[in-house]
Amino acid sequence: MxxxxxxxxxxxxxxxxxxxxxxxxxxxxxxxxxxxxxxxxxxxxxxxxSLPLYNSQLLRAYSMLDPRVRPLVLLVKVWAKGKKVCGAQGGNLSSYSWTIMVIYFLQLVGLLPSLQLLSKEERTLETRDYWAHERPFEVGFLTAEDYKKDVADGKIAAPSGEENLTLADLLYGFMQFYSKEYQWGSEAAWPQLLWTPPARLVGCCWLCRGGLCAEA
Incomplete structure (x- = not known):
């Protein structure tokens, strides 16, 4: 290779x-x-x-659920690269990690579900991990098309986040969350773990701009 x-x-x-x-x-x-x-x-x-192929398919599925996902990811990456905190080779978070952080945040806000938890079948891929050990990776997830159909049919409930949040609101909230609320060292920004937003969101002000809260 x-x-x-x-x-x-x-x-x-x-x-x-x-x-x-x-x-x-x-x-x-x-x-x-x-x-x-x-x-x-x-x-x-x-x-x-082959694992990145599944990762790319998953990220594409999330981007199809809300038009704000992709531009928010791009904004965060541009900021991270500008601040020189993006790039695993330099000891920083990888570009993929920043993307996962955005998705995790949007799940907490209530704008995205966990497509992995909603998967209708188990699907694993045998490949090498970071330490070159062969092990199975769970790569199953509910496609964006199936998710939208299940929501329309009433089989699952869509997240009940604030639909009127702008891209600027979400970017501000992202920065607020990871700088003040996220438990670095003990919390994992792993979208597969989440479905119901945690209680700590109640009364939070991650999305406050100019003294106005999105939930007010």
Missing amino acids: TLAVQQLADYLPELGFKVSQLIPRARKPLVTLEDTKSVLTEVDVSINN
Whole structure:
């Protein structure tokens, strides 16, 4: 895999890609590319690593449930990169981790469900973890299409969050939550764990802007 990733890094610039990062000797070698001929910013390419495919499908499903998900993720990533706190290679949270943090926050606010908990079937993938140990990963989740259908049919209840929150409200709330409320070191921002927003949301002011609370 190391040689294959190196060959990709040598070849793809001829097709209009710029190599921004090459990690050939990592546990899962990859090359990060920038597409200089389109609006695509960055893309990670690896070999024999199928878990990210399921992760991407899951993130896409969440983005289909609310039009604010994707722009909020992009805003948070732009901020994190600007502050140089994004990138696992530099000892920071990865881009994927920032995305998961956004989804977790939106679940707490009551705008997103847990598609993993709503999965109708168990689905596992055998692959290597961070420490190169083979183990099963649970990759099942309810698709966005099935979720919307089940909500329309009354089979499941949709989250009852504030629909009028703007992107600015949510960005402010995200910063407030992770700077003042999130229990760093003891809390896991893991969307699969959550379905009902915790009681600590009652009376919270994560979404206050200019002295006005969204729940007021």
